[in-house]
Amino acid sequence: QVQLQESGPGLVKPSQTLSLTCTVSGGSISSDNYYWNWIRQHPGKGLEWIGYVHHSGNSYYNPSLKSRLTMSIDTSNNQFSLKLTSATAADTAVYYCARQIYSNNWATFFDYWGQGTLVTVSS
Amino acid sequence: DIVMTQSPDSLAVSLGERATINCKSSQSVLYGSSNKNYLAWYQQKPGQPPKLLISWASTRESGVPDRFSGSGSATDFTLTITSLQAEDVAVYYCQQYYSLWTFGQGTKVEIK
Numbered sequence: 047q048v049q050l051q052e053s054g055p056g057l058v059k060p061s062q063t064l065s066l067t068c069t070v071s072g073g074s075i076s077s078d079n080y081y082w083n084w085i086r087q088h089p090g091k092g093l094e095w096i097g098y099v100h101h102s103g104n105s106y107y108n109p110s111l112k113s114r115l116t117m118s119i120d121t122s123n124n125q126f127s128l129k130l131t132s133a134t135a136a137d138t139a140v141y142y143c144a145r146q147i148y149s150n151n152w153a154t155f156f157d158y159w160g161q162g163t164l165v166t167v168s169s
Numbered sequence: 170d171i172v173m174t175q176s177p178d179s180l181a182v183s184l185g186e187r188a189t190i191n192c193k194s195s196q197s198v199l200y201g202s203s204n205k206n207y208l209a210w211y212q213q214k215p216g217q218p219p220k221l222l223i224s225w226a227s228t229r230e231s232g233v234p235d236r237f238s239g240s241g242s243a244t245d246f247t248l249t250i251t252s253l254q255a256e257d258v259a260v261y262y263c264q265q266y267y268s269l270w271t272f273g274q275g276t277k278v279e280i281k
Contacts, residue, residue: 093219093262093272108269142218154266155209157230159218 048073050143050160058137058167064130068143068160075124076101081146081153082119082126086139087162094139098146098153099126133167140164171195171265175273181281188250190276192263197243200267207267210239210248213275214259222261223248255280 054066068082075082084096097107099117107115111130119126130137141163144156172195182188198207206226211219221230223239226246236251250257258280263273 092274093264095270095272144218150203152207152266153270154207155221155224155264156211156219157221159220162218 048145048158050145050158052141052143052160052163054163054165056164056166058133058165059169060134060167062133064133064137064165064167065127066141066143066163066165067125067127070124070126070145073145075119075126076121078102079148081148083144083146083156084117084128085142085144085156085159087142088139096128096141100148135167138165138167171198171268171271173263173265173271173273175261175263175276177276178274179277179279181279182250182253183281184255185252186281188253188257188278190248190261190263190278192241192246192248192273194244194246194265194267196268198265198267199243206242206246207265208239208241208246209264209266210237211262211264211272212257212259213262219262250278253278253280 049071051069058064081098081100083098086094097117099105099119105117114131116129143160145158146156147154174193176191208226210223212222213219222233227239238249240247260275260277262275
């Protein structure tokens with residue numbers, strides 16, 4: 047059974063960098079069939095896709111966050127990470143990591159999710 | 170961006186009755202060459218991550234009760250829960266994967 051677990055600071059100061067790591071167990075992050083994503087949910091709100099990374103190094107980011115966002119992957123530790131610079135209160139959210147099915151050259155839906163971690167941006 | 174709009178925002182249904190949730194996309198998510206609709210449905214219970222229920226608009230995931238069904242095509246989709254159970258209380262989201270990945274705003278299902 048694939049499991050994903052987010053980790054990182056729950057409190058970030060404004061203007062600092064929000065950094066999170068997702069550890070994948072029960073499956074290899076190096077599979078060609080999956081993209082590895084970050085999705086966030088502002089308090090009491092809906093879901094916002096942040097970006098994905100693939101073990102090949104391919105990545106793609108939400109255009110609205112692209113200028114502040116870097117995602118990376120560590121295949122030796124079965125982990126992937128997110129760094130969001132210049133954090134503001136608007137970045138306060140629950141951050142989920144999620145596996146995305148890559149089928150017939152198309153990135154599709156999200157079949158496994160982490161439990162989520164609340165990150166608050168505040169001084 | 171493709172905007173996904175769900176209706177209603179919330180609904181209250183009696184136990185054992187039918188719940189119907191609608192999802193409308195701002196442009197078609199039907200891929201012509203495959204004749205597949207690039208749409209998924211998720212269920213999110215309080216304090217939990219979303220759970221994938223249905224992909225390709227109507228394909229139920231393994232382990233999902235058959236009281237959940239998805240239908241629709243192109244721009245208009247429906248998630249139906251026949252015979253609502255107490256454990257179905259949740260927020261339901263549609264998501265398109267035709268062009269990038271966007272979600273509806275969610276529909277909260279409660280017991281009447």
